[in-house]
Amino acid sequence: MRAFLDNLRLALGTFLGNPLRSLLTLVGIVIGVATVITMMALIEGLREQVNKNLGSLGAHTFEVTKWPTGFGRINWAKYAKRKDLLGDDVRAIVESCPSVGAATPTSQEWGKKLTTAFRETPPSVSVLGTEPTYLETSGVVVSTGRFFNETETLDGRPVMVIGVDLADTLFPGMNPVGSEVRLQGRPFQVIGVLQKRGSVMGMASQDNQAIVPMRAFQQFYGKNRSVEIDIQARDGESFQKAQDEVVNLMRRRRGLTPQEANDFEVHTNESMTASFNELSQVIAFAGVGVCLLSLVVGGIGILNIMLMSVTERTREIGIRKALGARRRRILGQFATEAVMLSLVGGVLGLGLGFGFVFLGKWVLLFPMSVPMWAVLLSLGMSCGVGLIFGIYPASRAARLDPVEAMRAE
Template sequence: MMMVLANVRSALEQLWANKMRSVLTVLGIIIAVTSTITVVSVVQGFTGYVSEFLQGLGTNAMWIWPERPGGEAGKRLGRVTLDLRDVEALRAECSTLESISPLIPQPTATVAIGRTEVTTQLEGVSAEYHAIRNMPVEVGRAFTFLDIERRHPVCVLGREVLRKLEQGDDLVGRTLLVDGRRFRVVGILAEKGSVLGNSQDDLVLIPYTMALTMYPASRTNIALAARALDETQVPEAKAQVVSILRRRHRLDAYQPNDFQIRTQDEILTAFNSISIVATAVLAGIVGISLLVGGIGIMNVMLVSVTERTREIGLRKAVGARRRDIMLQFLTEAVVLSLLGGGLGVGLGYGLTAIVSLHPQMVDVAVPLWAVIIGFGISAGTGVVFGILPALKAALLNPIDALRHE
C-alpha cells in the first residue's frame, strides 16, 4: 500500500513538473468523458420523459388503424378500409375491451374567433376518448353520447389553442369557427405539456360523427383508440381485435392483416429499444475520442521513459525490481487518465446543467452509473495505454540506462 501511495505521489509530482504537457495529453480523455456523460444524461432524460408520458396513457391502451402491408401479398389485397361497422363489431364482440373510440385525425384545421385565426390539430373522437388518452376536461364538460348521436357542433379545446386565440376560460359557452363551421365551446382540457417539442395542448376535439360529416373521405379510413379491461387482458384483447377484423375483412389464413394494431407496452418497448441503440451508437462515436486520448497518453509516457532513463537505471542499481518500475509508470498513466476523467465528469455535470436551462428541454440528471462508467473508462484507458511504456521502462538494462545521455 505504501508503495502505491509513493507511486501516486511521484506521479503527481511528474504531472506538476510538466503541467502544460499533462493538460494537452489528457485533453482527449476530458472530451470523451464529458461527451459520454452529457450524451448519456440527455438520452436518459428524453427516455424517462417519453416513457413516463406513454405510461401515463395507460399500459392497457391500444391503437388500431388501416394499413396496406408491404410486398406482393399486400399488393394483392383488395381495398384496405376500416369503418364504423368495424367499430360497432368490436364494441359488440370484443369482451375484453373496456372502451373504444373512433379517431378521425386532421393534422391541420383552422380555428377562428373574431378576426383572430390560428391553425391547430383536430381530432374527431367519442366521449370515451378522454378516459383512453387520460385527457381530463378542466373547465366545462366533455361532449356526451347525445352530442355524438345527434352530431352536435360542439368542441373541446386544448390550452395551447386558447393561448393562440388570446382567450381565457370564459370562452366556454361561446362559439367559434372550425374549418369554416360554427362550433360551441363546451370544455377546456387540462394542460398536458409537450413531448419532444410537440404540444399535446394544441388541438381541438369534436364528436367523430361531426368530423365524418366535415371530412367524408375519412369514412373508410378510421383509426381507433381502445382500452382493455385491465393490463393482464391486453394480449387477449389484441387477439380478439385481430380475429374480429380479419373475419370482417374476409382475409384468408395466408393473407396478412390489412390493419395495424399496437399496444402501449409495444410502443414503449420499441421506444426503449431505439433509445438503447441510439445511446450505444453515440457512445461508440464518443469512444473515438478515448482512442485518441489513449494514444496521446501512451506517446507521452514513452517520451517520459526516454527522458528518465538514467533515473530508471539508478533505481534498478539500488535494488528496484522490474515490477516496481512497471508499477511506477503504470501508476503515472492511470493517475493521468483519472485526472482527465475527473475533469471530464465535472465538465459533463456543468454542460448537462447548462443544457437543462433550455425552456424546451426535459429534466436532465446525470445518472450515477454514467459517472462510474466515466471514471472506469478513464482508468481503463490509462492501464491499457500505459502498459507498453511501463513495460519498456521495466525491461531497460540498468547499466545501459545509467550510461544514457
C-alpha cells in the first residue's frame, strides 16, 4: 500500500510538473469520454421519453396501418402498392371482432397554419381527422371544453379541438372555447383544448395539434386516402386475442392466402419500442466507434509522453535502482503515471460530457439522462487505455541498467 501511495505521489508530481504538455496529450481521451457520455445520455433520455409517451397511450391499444415503422433503408415504393385502409375496415372490425372495444380511424396532415383575426401560427401545425372514439383509443384528455360528438362527426361540422401550444399562440391569456379559427380560409369553432402532453422524444410537440371530425378533414384533404386504425381491446386479458381477431379479419377482407404475408402492419407499444431500440443500438455503436478512435489517439499521446518521460528521467531511474529499487517498483511507478494521466483525461471528458448534457437538456430542450454505467464505462476505458499504452514505456524504464542510466546526461 505504501509503495502504491509513493507511486501515486510521484505520478502527481510528474503531472503537475508539466501540466500543459500533459493536458494536450489527453485531448483524444477527453473527446472520447465526452462522446460516450453525450451519446449514452441522449439514448437513455430518448428511451425514457419513448416509454413515457407510449405509457400515455390508451390502455391495451394497438394500431393497424398501411405503412411500417422502423429505421434504415425501407422500400417505401413497395408499401405504397398496398391496398388502402378505409372506413369500411373500421366498421368491419367493430362489428366482427368481439374482443375489440373500440376502433377509430385517423388521418393526419402536417405543416398547416391556423389563423385568427389577430394572430396566426407558423406553418407547423398537425391537423388530425378522427372520430369521437379517439378519446378511448389514444389516451388524450380534454382539459377545457369538450370533444366533438357523433352527430358533429357525421355532419362534418367545422368544429375543432386544439392543443395547448395552439391555444397559447392564438389566444394568449384567454379561454379559446367558442372562438373562431381558420384553416385554409375556412372558419372552425374551437370547442375544446387538450391537456398538455409534451413532445415526442423531445422534438415534435404533441400540443401543436388541431383535431377535427373525419368528414370535415376529408373535405379538405380528400376521401381517397388510407387511414390508420387505432384499436382498443375490451380489457387487458383480451389484448392478444383482439390482435389475432383483427389480423384474421383483415386477411380475409384483403383476400390473402395462408402462404401470403400480411399487406398491413400491426403496431403495439412493444413493436414501437423494439424499433426505437434498433435505432439506439446504431447510435450506440457509432458513439463507441468514435470513442475508441479518440481513445486510441489519446493512447498514442500517452505512449509518446511516457517515452519522453523515461528518456528525461533516465538518470533518476538509475539512481533509484542503484539505491535498491526493484524492477517491479519502477514498472509500477511508470504504469501508475500512465493510468493516472489517462484517468485525469477521463475526468475532464466526464466534465465536458456533462456540460454537453446540460446544454442539450436545458438549452436545446432535448431529453437527456446520464446512466451510471456510462460513467463507469468511460472511466474504465480511459484507465484501460492508459494501462495498455503505458506498459511498454514502464517496462522499458524497468529494464534500464542502473550503471548506464546514471551515466546519462
